[in-house]
Amino acid sequence: TSLLPEAVNYWQIALAVRPTAMPIRLYRKCISNLYYMRVYEKRQSCVLGCKNETSCGEVIIPDEHLYQCRYCISPDSQNCDITGPPDGIGVPNTDFLLYVSAVLSERCKNIDTVAYAAHCQQEAHLDRPIAGHVNLCPNALSTALHDREVLISTVKHEILHALGFSAGLYAFFRDDNGNPRTRRNRYNKPVSLNKEHGYYNWDQNTIQTIIRHDWWTAEGMISHPVHIMVTPRVQQEAQRHFNCSDLEGAELENQGGDGTAFTHWEKRLFENEAMTGTHTQNPVYSRLTLALLEDSGWYKPNYSAAEELLWGHHLGCEFAKKSCGEWIRNRREKNLLLAPFCNEIKHDGKRSLATTRCTAERDSLALCNLIPYRKPLPVEYRNFAFLDEIQDENAIYYGGSVELADYCPYNQEFEWKAPNSTERRDSRCELDGNFAPNQANSILEVYGNQSKCFDLATFWTERKCGHIRTFLQYKAGCYQYECSEGRLNIGLFNGSFFYPCYFTGQYIHIRKIINGWLREGVIICPSCEEICRPEHFSFDDKFGLCQETNKNEIPEYFLGNQLKKNGMSIVDEAIVWGKRSIDPWHRMTCCPEAIFTVIEFCQAQGPRPLYSYPANVRGPHLDMDSVALWLMSAEVINGSSMIIYNQQMDIYACVHYSTLLDLHARAFQRPLSLALLTPVKPTAAVFKEFIDASRHVFLPLLVCNQTLFKSDLIRLINVAKTVELKTPDKKNLLSSISKSAMIKIQSVADQAKRMLQRFENDGVKKIIHNSLYCNGHDLVNNDVKILEQFIDDPPLSLQEMKFLTPCTYDGFIKALPEVYEKLIKAAQLHSTGTLFCAAAPVLKLKDCNNHSLDDDSTSATSMNFLDENDYTRNLTTIVEGLDKILFALLSGEKLALWSVEERKSLGKDLLKKLNLLRICMQRQSAPWKKVHNNIEDCQLFGESVPRKTTVNDSKDAMLCVYDVEGRWLKCKNYKGKLLSFLSSKRSDSFPSDYALIQYVMAQLTELCSIVYLAKYSDPNELRERLQIEEDDFKMIINLLAEIDVLKYGWMKEKMKKENNLGMITVKI
Structure with a gap:
């Protein structure tokens, strides 16, 4: 019920008209739809007579609004008369009569039609429309909040067509002096009628058709006609909006047929202007639309009622005059936003x-x-x-x-579309009804009238127990905002406070634990001015508008590593509080490489790190005290090893737990652990290597410690006897011992006696008497020293760890770097896997024995890592044939690279990089062989050949060959889909070989997934279900045979025989 009043009220505020002196009356409809108009009269007379009923749209006009019927049976005035009801009283003090209906008409049967409208009659003096109709289609009406904005805008849109924004009225437009813009005939009508479309043609001073001769398309430049409203104020507003001083005016729609073309602004240039031909989003009535109404000569607009149009604002003549295809192409070439x-x-x-x-x-x-x-x-x-x-x-x-x-x-x-759900959610941030259910609110959004859309720097993720979910559909989200203290602040769902935006482009790192999952995301701060206007600040805000923040004024606890460098980041409150922030970019700065660390549990200070290697690897926000607390808080058995994961720091640890013995420690125990911290989950092979290495380095430490501890136990027991018997030669010392000290000595001695029994075990005796690890220490009686330690007040602090193992501690520390390097080498075998499912490689790339054909072999070990500083573009030059080359490698075909000796370095570089993209369980080297050497067991190799040798000179008819010099490729043609991502790429699509290799490896994930599925199902059934192409299936079977040759080898051989197709030769 409020749709129509709200729409009418908007135009009453936005437009003023010259008031009419007389009540509005309308002419009756003619039977023949023809009428006579005499030059000296301004009233029309119907030919043959008037219809019984006169309607405006779907509404029958009451007689009170109509003139009496005037009719003529011939042009002669003697044959004219009046009939029917007399002139109605009309509607006084009115500028426009709007007849509204809600009828399910024929036009409403089109599901896209919400409403339609038109003018019905114009006044005689200035041709201004004085009556119109709007029909609201009942089947399109809705009371849902989601639809309200669209419906109100639609009604306003249709009313405006009746008021003047219509192709049927352009020819009646007047200038500021009231003169017609389009020439008139002697009956005061425009001179030319467009019979095809049913409206009068306008003159060139209103609309011009201009040919754009430089209209870019993917097929080349063409000539493209555009229709432009060129009236003065429209031209001025269009030039101002686009910042294009020579723009002819505002382009009108050229598509959609009658009712759309010419009657709306061009959608390409004015996307969400409400007077474009279709509603898409956020409709606004801009100054441009009000300018057109003013140029009609009928209205004086109130421009303060205009709404801001951001689409195309100040994008220049290139945007306003060119095709969007050219705009997109040029922006891409310049690496600018599209x-x-x-x-x-x-x-x-x-x-x-x-x-x-x-x-x-x-x-x-x-x-x-x-x-x-x-x-x-x-x-x-x-x-x-x-x-x-x-x-x-x-x-x-x-x-x-x-x-x-x-x-x-x-x-x-x-x-949003949810299966089996009647609820509607759209993507507008301002509607709180768009809230996702809690379990589906993956990125912690907030919808409501205080929410806006903010860009995300990365995809949100959540982690739990080694599982990772990535929310790939989100690169933006709706969040609550507030404007206070001169800056923009952003709030999250169920957040305890707002995150301040100090700078444009600043990152807000979010890390929260939700239902046991660690949820992480990064929000990018827009400029404060983009969101916060002066009216958004509270009345008592100390600034009242956006203020630039000095970096020195930012609170220290908001300074993440990135912000300290360039003022671009803050972190979540769950991270920042405390003595130091744990860096949120876990794999970038928290633990970028593996770290070896030794942790002890100190009874006075708690867990603390003793040693780390390498010392210079640790990220600036990796808090080793927190790491120590985490590692030593686990409930484990002495001598055990385990893998544990810290969600907050996102690091894994292989940990070995041990204990040194100390006479003065509580229960004689000093817990000690050795840990390998790593940003990725260690493999079983790495963990086994860690266990063996830990036990090896700890053994000398334990032998020395237990040897020393046993001697200390014996001394303590002897001291206790001395105290008990009050030995004469200790008389002076014993006189200073208090009663409480004597009780303490006796109590500890009793524990020492029980402890000493453990060392009587034959196995322990054998270990602690191993002279390779311990020299036995100085066992000279030192009872006095032990006695002094018990009567000292306050008691002495515990000794450093190195004094508990004096023979082996230094050797223990020196051995750790060597152990570390051994573990890293084991881990590198895992990191060379290119096909991953979740975090586990489906196919691991392992070293194998190098071929010894010459010194030019490219071993697998040299290919374990990509060099991100390699800016060469050798591989990118063959990207247009890379799908065929990869098909050969992944389907098990042999591939040779041929080059003359002088270009061998280029060939070897290509060989090295192709070898990385070749997937196999046992990675062979990719050797470069001499002409006469045989390499029957190598799938990929290079070969020096004489000049003028062509790929067709190969003696092996089934060998794929690439000629590095001539850039000719002889291979089998690829007709699959899994490698089609390369078919559209060009050499300039990638800045370096490094970028191309990373891209290809990432894209092979889909192939990985299918191989993984095929491993645990019937490959043939999977092929049928997924409609896998024959060439793609050949690659899958080859990779399955790599995993299990006994199970899948016969399938590989069968496909080889069945698909023994001929070769093609192509120029790359």
């Missing part, structure tokens, strides 16, 4: 590829609406020559889902 357009594919026709973004106004989440069409797009709207992940020839099928926007893709609001 906004307001985008090129992320929403879906490829089979699966969703979408990630959320923010709209320009930050009032909603949005998805890039780039989708595939069933047919190629019209040539003038082919905006992409190529797209990532899409073969070039298929780019002509891709465009934005809004056709009126010239198929230009952009970020658009959306609705």
Whole structure:
């Protein structure tokens, strides 16, 4: 019930008209739809007569609003008369009559039609519309809060068509002096009628058709006509909005047919302006629309009622005059943001590829609406020559889902779809009804009238017990905000406080434990001015507007490592409080490499680190005191080893727990542990190596300690006897012993006697008398010293660990670096796996014996790591044929690289990098052989050949060959899908070989997943279910045979025989 009043009230505020002196009366409809108009009269006379009823849209107009019927049976005035009811009283003190209906008409049967409207009659003096109609389609009306904004905007939109924004009224526009902009005939009507469309044609001073001769498309430059409203104020507003001084005016829609074309602004240029041809998101009535109404000559707009249009604002003539395809291409080449357009594919026709973004106004989440069409797009709207992940020839099928926007893709609001749910959620941040259920609120969003959309620096993740979930659909989220103390502050769901934004682009690192899962994300702060205006600050705020913060004024506990360097980051409150922050970028600065550390449990100070190696690896926020507390708090058995994980610090630890014995410690025990801290979960092989190494280095320590401790036990027992018997030669010393000290000595001696029995075990005797580890120490009677320690007040502090193992402690510390390097080498075997499922490699890359054909072998060990500082682009030059080369390697075919001796260094570099991308259980070297050497057991190798040798000179008909010099490739053709991600790439798609290798390795994850599934199911059934192409299945079977040759080897050989296809030769 409030839709219509609210819409009408907006236009009453926004527009003023010259008041009419007389009540408004309307003409009756003519039977023949024809009428006579005499030059000296301003009232019309129907030919043959008037209809019994006159309607405006779906509403029958009452007689009180109508003139009496005037009719003529011929042009002669003698044949004219009046009939029917007399003139009605009309509607006084009124500028416009709006007749409203809610009828399920024929037009309403189109599911996309919410309402429609038109003007019905114009006044005679200035041609201003004085009556119009709006029909609201009942099937489209809704009381849901989600629909209210759209419905109100739609009603306002339709009313505006009736008021003047209509192709049927442009020819009646007047200038500021009241003169017609379009020439008139002697009957005061525009001179030309467009019979095809049913409206009068306008003159060039209102709308011009301009040919853009440099309209870029993927097929080349073409000529493209555009229709532009060129009236003075529209031209001025368009130039101001786009910051383009030579812009002819504002472009009108050229698509959609009658009712859409010419009657709306061009969707490509004015996306969410409410007077574009289709509603998509956040409709606003801008100054441009009000300018058109003023240029009609009928209205004086109140420009303060205009709403801000951000789309295209100040993007210049390149945006306003060129195709969006050219804009996207140029921005990509310059490595600039594509906004307001985008090129992320929403879906490829089979699966969703979408990630959320923010709209320009930050009032909603949005998805890039780039989708595939069933047919190629019209040539003038082919905006992409190529797209990532899409073969070039298929780019002509891709465009934005809004056709009126010239198929230009952009970020658009959306609705969440949940199966078997009647609830509706859309992506607007301002509606609290869009809250996801608690269990589905993956990124801790907050919806409501104090929420905005904020970009995310990384995907949110949650971790628990080694399991990791990554929320790949989110690159933006809705969060609560407040403006206070001169800055923007951001709040999360169930948050205890707001996170301050000190700088534009600052990172807010969130780490919270939710239901036992560690939830992590990074929010990027926009500029304060973008969100907070003066009216958003409270009346008593000490600043009242955004203030730039001096870095020196930021509280110390908000200073993460990144902020200390460049003022770009703060961290979550669960991390920052305490004496030091634990860095949230766990793998970047917390524990970037493995660390060896020795921890002791001190009875006075608690757990504390004794030694770490390497000393310079530890990140600036890795708190070793916290690590010590974590490691020593585990309830374990002495002598045991285990792997434990810390969620907060996101580090794993292989830990060996032991105990040294100390006569003066509580229960004689001094707990000690050795730990390998690592950012990735250790493999079973690494853990086994750690256990063996720990026991080996601890053995000398324990032997020496127990030898010394046994001698101390014997001395203590002897001292106790002396005290008990009051031995004469100790008379002076005994006289100073208090009664309480004597009781203490006796009590400890009793414990020592029981302890001494443990050392009578034959195995222990054998160990502690091993002279390789201990020299036996000085066993001279030193009873006085022990006695002094018990009567000292206050008691002496415990000795340092090294004094408990005087013969072996230094050797123990010196041995740790060697052990560390051995463990790292074991771990590197795991890190060379390129195919991963979760955190475990499906296929591990292991070293094998190098071929000894010559000194040019490229061993697997040299390929364990990528060098991120390698900026060479040798591999990128063959990226257009890399899918065929990888197919050969992954399907088990042999591949040779041929080069003349002078270019061998280039060939070896390619050989080295291709060897990394080759997946196998037992990694062979990739040797470079002399001409006459045989390498029957090598799948990948290089070979020096004479000049003018071609790939067709190979004696092995089934050998794949790449000629490094001529860049010719002879191989089997690849017709699968799993490697198709390379088919659309060019050599300039990657800045370096390092980037290309990283990209390929990441993309092989999908192949990994299928191999992993096939390992635990029937490969043939999986092939049928997933519709795997034959070439892809060949790769999968080859990799399965690598894992288990006995189980899958026969399948590999069978496919080899069945698919023994011929070779092709291509130029790369």
